[in-house]
Amino acid sequence: MIEIRDISKSYGDIPALKSLSLNIKKGEFYSLLGPNGAGKTTTINLLGGLMHPDSGEIIINGINLKSQAKEVKSQIGIVPQEIALYDELTAIENLYFWAKVNRVSTKGLNAKIEEILDFLGLANRAKQKISQYSGGMKRRINIAAALLHNPAILFFDEPTVGIDPQSRSFIYSIFKQLSQQGKTILYTSHYLEEAEKLSDRIGIIDYGKLITEGTFEELRKQSGLKETINISFQKIDKDVFSELKKSSLMKNSLVSGGSLDTHKCVFIVENRSENLHQIVELFAKHKVKIQQIEIKAVDLEKVYLSFTKNDLRD
Amino acid sequence: MWEIAKKDLLQFRKDKKALFLSFILPIILISLFAAIYGGVDGKVKSKPQKLLVADLDNTTLSAEIIDELKKEPAIKIKMVGFKEGKKSVIDGNRSALMCFYTGFADSINSGKTAPMELFYDEAKSMEIGLMQKALMSTIMSFVGQKGGKAHVKSFINQKYGEELPEDIIEEINSDIDAEFSDGGGTTSFSSDLKTTALSIKEGIRWGVIQAVAGILVMMLLFNMAGMGNSILQEKEKGTLKRLLFSPISPSAFLYGKMLSALISALIQIVILLLFSYFVFGLDLFHNPLGLFLMIFGTAFACTGFGTLIASLGSSRKQVESISTIVIIIMSAIGGSMIPLFLMPAFLQKLAMSSLNYWSIQGFYDVFGRDPAWSSFLIKPLVLFGFGIISSLLAGTYFRKRILKEYL
Numbered sequence: 085m086i087e088i089r090d091i092s093k094s095y096g097d098i099p100a101l102k103s104l105s106l107n108i109k110k111g112e113f114y115s116l117l118g119p120n121g122a123g124k125t126t127t128i129n130l131l132g133g134l135m136h137p138d139s140g141e142i143i144i145n146g147i148n149l150k151s152q153a154k155e156v157k158s159q160i161g162i163v164p165q166e167i168a169l170y171d172e173l174t175a176i177e178n179l180y181f182w183a184k185v186n187r188v189s190t191k192g193l194n195a196k197i198e199e200i201l202d203f204l205g206l207a208n209r210a211k212q213k214i215s216q217y218s219g220g221m222k223r224r225i226n227i228a229a230a231l232l233h234n235p236a237i238l239f240f241d242e243p244t245v246g247i248d249p250q251s252r253s254f255i256y257s258i259f260k261q262l263s264q265q266g267k268t269i270l271y272t273s274h275y276l277e278e279a280e281k282l283s284d285r286i287g288i289i290d291y292g293k294l295i296t297e298g299t300f301e302e303l304r305k306q307s308g309l310k311e312t313i314n315i316s317f318q319k320i321d322k323d324v325f326s327e328l329k330k331s332s333l334m335k336n337s338l339v340s341g342g343s344l345d346t347h348k349c350v351f352i353v354e355n356r357s358e359n360l361h362q363i364v365e366l367f368a369k370h371k372v373k374i375q376q377i378e379i380k381a382v383d384l385e386k387v388y389l390s391f392t393k394n395d396l397r398d
Numbered sequence: 399m400w401e402i403a404k405k406d407l408l409q410f411r412k413d414k415k416a417l418f419l420s421f422i423l424p425i426i427l428i429s430l431f432a433a434i435y436g437g438v439d440g441k442v443k444s445k446p447q448k449l450l451v452a453d454l455d456n457t458t459l460s461a462e463i464i465d466e467l468k469k470e471p472a473i474k475i476k477m478v479g480f481k482e483g484k485k486s487v488i489d490g491n492r493s494a495l496m497c498f499y500t501g502f503a504d505s506i507n508s509g510k511t512a513p514m515e516l517f518y519d520e521a522k523s524m525e526i527g528l529m530q531k532a533l534m535s536t537i538m539s540f541v542g543q544k545g546g547k548a549h550v551k552s553f554i555n556q557k558y559g560e561e562l563p564e565d566i567i568e569e570i571n572s573d574i575d576a577e578f579s580d581g582g583g584t585t586s587f588s589s590d591l592k593t594t595a596l597s598i599k600e601g602i603r604w605g606v607i608q609a610v611a612g613i614l615v616m617m618l619l620f621n622m623a624g625m626g627n628s629i630l631q632e633k634e635k636g637t638l639k640r641l642l643f644s645p646i647s648p649s650a651f652l653y654g655k656m657l658s659a660l661i662s663a664l665i666q667i668v669i670l671l672l673f674s675y676f677v678f679g680l681d682l683f684h685n686p687l688g689l690f691l692m693i694f695g696t697a698f699a700c701t702g703f704g705t706l707i708a709s710l711g712s713s714r715k716q717v718e719s720i721s722t723i724v725i726i727i728m729s730a731i732g733g734s735m736i737p738l739f740l741m742p743a744f745l746q747k748l749a750m751s752s753l754n755y756w757s758i759q760g761f762y763d764v765f766g767r768d769p770a771w772s773s774f775l776i777k778p779l780v781l782f783g784f785g786i787i788s789s790l791l792a793g794t795y796f797r798k799r800i801l802k803e804y805l
Contacts, residue, residue, distance in 0.1 A: 167635075170637065182640075
């Protein structure tokens, strides 16, 4: 659906993208993550035909973007970082304008606007000026403006910046619905928890290069990060301690940096969901009463930081 | 307290725009207005008034008075035919025509009222008032001297010609010549200078035309600069970026902006003119086609100007500063604030580089003068030219500066 073939782009002497290649399948929710200045927005600007790459090509839905930009643009809906709306106009007036700009026929447009406002939970505020909206409502109208021409492809460039968790959660539910409708979505954000939940695949970009891509599990494995399970239990005697120590599960954990004591132990495992059941069974077998289990999972943020490192990008 | 003051002064020092507005702009404006009022160290010379002269008498005496006028530093003479000169005044190209009719010399020699007439452009009556002072002084002095001498000689000849011997009469005549030759002959004799205003009809309120045309153009420029500024507002808000993601081309965006500004300018002009029609009785219907051309030309030129200014700046604040300065300067030298004839010669020439000048002169033509089309059309044509050039430049700068970060 979206093919980026070996594109490079520089701003003067500063390279923004270096031989970037991506392939996003039809109906896929793809998150492109990276630190500030990594090249995410440049990628979206190039995909939206706002600028041209210095080299390489972009094929969207089988059409070369460079040669048939207008045709490609009509199949794309973009939600920019900014609230790109007119404050003095009402929600309906804004949506009508953006629909006409995207060549939506006037016939049935009002009904379509009402439908989208309803979908976004803003039907009762349709005639209010955007300036009177809250941050979350503005974000929702910002999304609505990209949906009116029913594009098959959606680009979301940090679409939930600066809003409260309730609004963000509502917007993520909308993204989920759009994804379920079969829309192909390219998403950039610094909210990694949501990206982890929503994405079919994730790409990590840094210094204009794609470092890695895959499903979250694939990335977690690639990162080599292990999960930690801390277990507290009633004090055990020497025999039980020796039995536990001999088990293959504990042996593997101790090799990876785990520990075992008379009243607590730390397991270092590949995947908590695969190992937790075995651990509980092991303790049950030796009649050890578990008092507390604490899991330190590997989330996307840890994986992301393992690829991009902690140093500041100013 | 001192820390706050110190911080504010530091901020002020770092804000180049504020520094410019506080110090450089007042210096520019003071210099400009000082130049307008002719007060820059006395170096600015007042411009001699141009006077067309038609000599229909074509005698030694008429040539003599023209020579006297040429010596007058406040007047610059240009000899023309009567019809040509009158047309120049009607067209607004020249302010006044002084005509010495056939019989001028004979009338003076016979001590009668000399046939002469000053035609002037009623739109420039204030300017003519100043010129008339210099003109009257020269003409009356000449006529008084020549006519007074002839009048006294004629009186002596008629009264005593038959009674006194011829040699006595000659002696008296030579005494009269001597009396009038040393400049002491300014007798009570005088001759009326007939003055005729050349305008399309009686009772034209030139002051209203000056106020309407001058202020209309200046306010339109401010409004159009504001409209042009909305391009930068779209950029700052992110709506421009979103528009560029849509199937709309950058040119369509720019010219769409200009179209809305043009429509707004046309509405503004029409409303101001209708107000002037109902409140001040400005005659809008004397030259409807000319008025249409002037309204459209002025709106188009101002729109192009506003878009050009917006394309030159990189932020809205910067554009606001640039446009304020440029508009004030253009309005000052173009005649929106001060009538042109009050300005020194170099500023009157410089005025032609401002669109205010062409617009004001064009409105003078359609409301008060009745010039030939060839003479009038230059004004809307210059305005259209100004609009086209500034629109093209705006398009170039829009791509180079505003879209720079995208393209």
